[in-house]
Amino acid sequence: EPEVTQTPSHQVTQMGQEVILRCVPISNHLYFYWYRQILGQKVEFLVSFYNNEISEKSEIFDDQFSVERPDGSNFTLKIRSTKLEDSAMYFCASSLGYAGTDTQYFGPGTRLTVL
Amino acid sequence: AQTVTQSQPEMSVQEAETVTLSCTYDTSESDYYLFWYKQPPSRQMILVIRQEAYKQQNATENRFSVNFQKAAKSFSLKISDSQLGDAAMYFCAYRSGDGGSQGNLIFGKGTKLSVKP
Numbered sequence: 264e265p266e267v268t269q270t271p272s273h274q275v276t277q278m279g280q281e282v283i284l285r286c287v288p289i290s291n292h293l294y295f296y297w298y299r300q301i302l303g304q305k306v307e308f309l310v311s312f313y314n315n316e317i318s319e320k321s322e323i324f325d326d327q328f329s330v331e332r333p334d335g336s337n338f339t340l341k342i343r344s345t346k347l348e349d350s351a352m353y354f355c356a357s358s359l360g361y362a363g364t365d366t367q368y369f370g371p372g373t374r375l376t377v378l
Numbered sequence: 379a380q381t382v383t384q385s386q387p388e389m390s391v392q393e394a395e396t397v398t399l400s401c402t403y404d405t406s407e408s409d410y411y412l413f414w415y416k417q418p419p420s421r422q423m424i425l426v427i428r429q430e431a432y433k434q435q436n437a438t439e440n441r442f443s444v445n446f447q448k449a450a451k452s453f454s455l456k457i458s459d460s461q462l463g464d465a466a467m468y469f470c471a472y473r474s475g476d477g478g479s480q481g482n483l484i485f486g487k488g489t490k491l492s493v494k495p
Binding site: 308319362363366369372 | 422475476488
């Protein structure tokens with residue numbers, strides 16, 4: 264069964280450094296998402312992406328964040344200058360369509376640790 | 379803004395028994411979807427069950443069923459004949475209806491379910 268994959272599984276970085284988290288969505292899916300989960304907190308929506316554009320973004324998704332689909336398979340989340348509070352599990356998801364009946368399939372996550 | 383609340387941080391059930399996980403939500407919308415996602419220790423979230431708000435009938439998927447009380451804004455998950463593989467974190471989630479622009483999921487904090495052999 265097709266799966267969303269994410270790399271790396273764990274990323275450790277120094278505060279102020281740039282990080283890029285990578286995701287390979289399910290191949291025929293058209294909508295892509297990033298969510299994050301700070302330890303012990305809720306899973307929070309960051310951004311959705313369709314047709315090479317951001318569809319929606321939350322207030323968490325400020326100018327430090329950017330997303331890109333650099334080729335036909337990868338979907339990346341870049342954090343320009345990491346802060347301690349960016350430490351979290353980052354989940355990528357994809358869906359075939361945008362309707363509520365279109366299941367969002369999640370990847371296993373990337374644990375980001377900012378020191 | 380919509381919110382989702384799961385009041386049970388942890389639950390435990392004996393294998394083969396039935397357990398119910400609670401979820402309440404707050405919204406002023408009339409059209410929306412509700413979901414239960416399961417996150418096993420491997421951490422990949424998997425959709426367990428979905429409920430469309432306009433449907434009065436409670437959704438069922440094999441051993442998993444929901445009790446959807448729209449007026450009370452309650453959406454509980456019942457797991458029957460619990461199995462060891464059901465042990466996971468369970469997240470309740472809300473999504474606005476298709477007429478709106480908010481396609482993102484809004485999650486509760488999760489309930490950690492343990493299954494005792």
